[in-house]
Amino acid sequence: MFRTALRNVLAHKARLLMTVLAVMLGVAFVSGTLVFTETFSSALQSSSQKGFADVDVAVQPHKDDDDQGKPGDAPLLTQRLLDKAAKVPGAASATGSVDGQAYLADKDGELVGSGFTRAGSNYFPGKDGKDARYPLKSGRAPQRAGEIAVDAKTAERAGFKVGDTVRMSVRGPVLPQKITGIFTTDKGQVTAGGTLTLFDTATAQKLFTKPGRFNEIDVKAAPGTSQDKLKAELDKILPRDAKATTGKKLADDEAEMIAQGMDGVKTGLLAFAGIALFVGIFIIANTFTMLVAQRTKELALLRAVGASRRQVTRSVLVEAFVVGAVAAVAGLLAGIGIGAGMKALMPSDAMPDGPLVIPPSAIISSLAVGVLVTMLAAWLPGRRAAKIPPVAAMNSVHAVATTKSLVVRNTIGALLTAAGAAVAVVAKDKSSLGIGAGLLLIGVFVLTPLLSRPLIAAAGPVLRRFGMPGKLAGQNAVRNPRRTAATASALMIGLTLITGLTVIGNSVQKAIDKMAADSLKADYVVVMANMNDLSPDIAEKLAKQPGVTAVSALRQSPSRIDGDGEYLTGVDAASIGRLTQVDFTTGSYAALSQRQRVVVDDSTAKSHHWKAGSSFEVTYEDGKKGRLTVGGIYKGNDMLKGIMVDNRTLTPHMSDLVDRQVLVKTDTGASAATKKSLRKALGDNPAIQVQDKDDISREVASMIGMMLNVLYGLLAMAVIVAVLGVVNTLAMSVFERQQEIGMLRAIGLDRTGIKRMVRLESLVISLFGGVLGIALGVFFGWAAGEQIATSMATYELTLPWGRIALFLLLAAVVGVLAALWPARRAARLNMLSAIKAD
Template identity: 45%
Template sequence: MFRTALRNVLAYKARLLMTALAVVLGVAFLSGSLVFGDSLGQAAAAKATDGYTRIAVSVSPDAPPGGEARQAGIDARTATALAGVPGVAVAAGRVDGFAAVADRDGGLIGHGSSHQGGNFAPGADGTDPAYRFVKGTGPARDGAVALDENTARQGGYRIGDSVRVATGKGAATYTLSGMFRTDGTRLPSGGSLVLFTGSTAQQLFLAPGTFRSIELTAAPGTTPQQLLERVQAQLPKGTSAVTGARLAQIQRNLATNDSDTMSQILLGFSAVALFVAAFLISNTFSMLVGRRTRELALMRAVGASRRQVRSILLAESVLIGAGASAVGIAVGTGVAALLRAFLASADSPSGPLVVSPVTVIGSLLAGTVLTVVAAWLPVRRAMAIPPVAALGTAEPATPARAGSLRTGLGAALALTGTAAVLYGALAGGKDARTVIGCGAVLALTGAIVLIPLLSRPFVALLQPLLARLRPVHGTLAARNTVRDPRRTGATAAALAIALTLASGLSVLGASTARYLDRATTHDFTAGYLVKAAADGMELAPGTAADLAKKLPGSAVSPLDQSTRYRLGGTESVLTGVDPAAIGRLLRYDVVAGSLDSLAKGQIAVADFKAKEAGWRLGQTLPLQRPDGRHGSVTIGAVYRADPQSHLMPSITAPDSLVARYDRAPVTAAILVAPDGGPGQAARRSVVHALGDNPALAVLDREGVKAEYSGDIGGQLNVFYALLGMALVIAALGIANTLAMSVLERRKELGTLRALGLDRAGVTRMVRLEALIVGALGATAGTVLGIFLGWALGRTLQESVAGYALVLPWGRLALGILIALAGALLASLWPARRAARVDIPAATSAQ
């Protein structure tokens, strides 16, 4: 039986090519996702733990209670005492903080989230083991700095050049003394690192004579655990020690989180691609079994049992699945390299591709099992054909009937799924999205089952248009399409799945983007917003006041966020603003009271906050702080605000009130309305007034929109690219169906040619068939995707005020056009083959 199956696979290799290619693509996506995830995770872990092997023990201050930022460090006396612990070879005091480097044009260097500054801590030999200098030396005087090699190259700097560096205490110019390389513990990918002298780093980031941590290197013969026990016995109160191995394990766990998330997303799209491939496989085996009815019946007639014939056909599917899966794994390794190039962010660490045994075995099993499962129904259907009947006639088409069990099952699934989706969307609740997800699976499954039944009315709607455009070719194409509704439906279903996901994402993405745009910029009336250009930096206290002095006539207000208040027993966050300027900078839609009350020392509260806490206009609230400060405030205004807005505060207070209770509020941003309005000159004046600080971004209205709305369009494009694999497989299904159909209709095509239909006419007929199938799948998928996008959007309306459905007609139309174009491209080879049918041979065929 195995030899027979092998001969059959070789005999029908051309017809099975598309099936094998679908398995190759699906398995390539799956194995590529696994290889990509493993490679990214291992590279991230290696980068995050690089350098910890040289640290035996690290000593650092304990975090203060209450979640406050840690400011205290380890004093020099403690550092000296730790250096004298038996078994300590080197005790290096480390200081770190935020530091950003400007290029020669004043722009910020580095696209990552890490812009770090540190201290150069040379030992007795004048070197620091944490850094390897490739040019120059470490900073030896306070006016010098050293840069990591990549940052220096991006800025075009050479030894002796002046470099502008910004820290939390402003920007200053330094002389470049050297360029170095270091490990990932100090310089994450995409970031920048500046080394100062020890005294300069302490003044910028901590306080003179203090360190953020002490790194201890063990002397020969001393293990890290032994050194840890000795150090813990001498640690002062408020400090703790941990081994470098433990720190490495913590960093490894943190580093692999992002790669795990990306891997899960890719595996989800791989499952979609494999699911779509199952339709192509099942369709191909159905057509092959139909073409081989006489052959299979002859095997039965000469003594083969049903079990033997079934085993032969299943063995063929195993051979195809295993062989295509093996090729897919090889292709998947290349796919992983492409995924890492296109999907990995610029901050992602680099490393070798990791092909694990789990990936190889799992991908091989997935592709093989998928092929066997997809071929099972066609094989089982073939076993039901009596040998005598099969020898006498070819297998007839089996159109879907309205009263068939298949139709009833499909209708039940579709109605149940639709009802579940509607219930989840309209009733809401915490489990609404789970209900919608389950309903979507049922509705999509039902739609797939019902597509053969829908093909006839759909083609009937298109037939008048086809007859008007191409009377002969359009009519023939319409009739050929509905000749076997199940085959047409299975082919269109693969396309429908991809379009359902794509159109649903488009609806959700467009609706979310519109909402975020409005929530972000609707209340913004200032000319510019000043914020930190890099993560990890806070605006220095007094920046807004200095800016107001340097820009006379302009309206300037900080957004000073102050946390850990209890107002009337409710945990609250106050945002301090300049009462005299805020009215020109943010659009307050006051529904009760007046914003002028801010000048009287009262507060203004957003309507959602007032409703949540049960506050009302004119109410006096007791105020308490954890440090014991207390007082009272009065609500002088209530205004409408979106809870998701990044700019409009939930509680607006005069900055003088915030300063009374909080010595160091966080200045989240500064709003500026220049005298004379925004413009290039006005923006330059703001940048200059800020000290040409590369770490401060000056954003206009479009910049604010881009900053806070998020790159939804870019994220959707990534998902569309991933769904492109499913579209490619669906197009292969169309090509395969048409190619097999041409083989079945050789006599018919020859007759049409003999009756006067030229080659161009045959080509048009086959292409129109492909367009009809593509239109059926694209229409069904788009309608279902819009429905699911609306339903999921409804669940957001409960928690996101102002969210509304937006139908991106352009993107939806583009998706349909891409599907039709793919169907047309898929028809090129079958149409060319149909046009070249030999008329005498075809008309004489039995």
């Protein structure tokens, strides 16, 4: 039986090609993901290890979770502590680090670097006058205000050189700086495309902390002193609000953090690989079902000469094992190539240098997944073949599904569909929604043969316009409902996910647009790039501009209320009512004009059991206590929520006076000219964004669009596999019906008619899968939206009809493209040979 199975694989290798391709693509996705993420993670960890090479023990601010002192972060480290750390037994040197955000503009006035990695720090020279962390490549270190050093990668990207004067911003105002040096660094933030700007220590403290204050103290051990021993000595001198950590532990913790971060990426990519493999199951099952159907007489003969049912099933599984093994090996090799290709395509400044890593998990997973998926999909056709009585198989009466089997299938499908829909409708969290979606998807798949007849019949009037080929195409599409169902389901799954994500993304964008329109009366929102802190000078400058009628800086400060941490939001009591619009259930913004009065969003008030007039004790950021009274309760949203207090009350208690954003209203409203005028007043600072409501909407749309495009790209693999499934089904169907096609040719249907018949059949099956997928996607989008609506009051289902029409067109294109080769093959069949075919 083993030899027979191998011969069958070799005899049907052309028909198994699409199955091999489908499995290979899924396996390649899995192995490629594992290779790339492991390579990326290894490179980042190696770079991280280099960054801690000069750190034996790091002293950092520390605050216990049960610390009931001042709210907010632990206080920064002092110069006195730095001096003491440098003198502990076993310490060779101590370096004080000052860190913050610094934005550099290139020669065209655009920001250099990307993301949250535009960092600033200090150059801390040791006894030899050099900072071992930042070896200078050219020039000298910054020594006074107005001088900076930049990393070599930033200098290369922006075309900077020693002696250039560049524009720099920390919290808003533009500060001209002279580049005195260019240095090299292994820090991951730079290798990932960010920038690092160095100042002399005094200037860095003035910009980022306070004079004489550090974010971290790095201590180098003397020869013969271990990291643990040095840490023990440092622990003796550290105050309660500081802690020491060995460099090894810091490196290990960062490596673990990197690994966890990559695990999230890996899990997401593997989920899409799983979808592609799941879609591939339909192709494999279809392929083996058709192969078994074409070999029923052969299998019956084997049974007649003594083969048992188990041996027949085993022979089919052996074929599946061989096909799966070949596909798995090919997929593993392709995946390694994909991993290497992704590494090569990554920008040199986004990924540290490192070797290509092929983890054992990639090899084991690829082989296991490829073989198991194929054998699992082939098991049911093999079992069904073994159940066919030899005499019935030889008389070809096996092909008709019994009424009982159809009733059982439809009953199970109806129950699963009903249960899945019910769970999805009443779901209160993501997990229950996922369970409901899974049950519904499986239920619809089980019911697909039943659904295929009425839905495909609905296309009858259109098909009849194509004459006899159209009529035959409609009949062929429903001749074997189970096969049609399996073929259409592969495409259905991909379009379900694509449509559902699109519906959710579109609805969220519209909700945020509505929220901005309903909540903001301000013409502009001024923020720092990446939502970092703004200098209070910005609000003061804007308030003095001609045409500006109202300005309010929004500040945030940590506090402690009833033992819990809460952020207080400072606003300008006189103007906030003209800049924002919220619905008050009790009270109004007017309450803020009275000192020690606040307005609170409804969810915060509910959690603390407050109502208008309630009084509560607050511990401010500086540790001082006060008493505040609730003057109003409003309906919060994602743009405006929390405890609002007048800036006159909050500002005296803030340790670092900064703004989160500034709201601005002008007498002329939002216009290009007004925006240009405001930007000019702020020095045309590229780090500051002056946004109107349309800008906010476009930014959100861009983020959602980018996310959807990434998801579309990942789901494209499942759609490609579905296309292979349609091609495979049609190709094998043509082989199965070659005698019939020969007869059609003999009675007058020309080659063009044959091609049209096959193409229309493919088109109908693809559109059937597309309609089901879009319908399910809309339903899932609605169900997920019901959960989103509980936390986003402005959310409502918005169907992107243009995108939906495009997805339906995509399904039609899939049908047309998938039919090209099978239709050509059918048209080229020799008429007489086809008629004589058995």
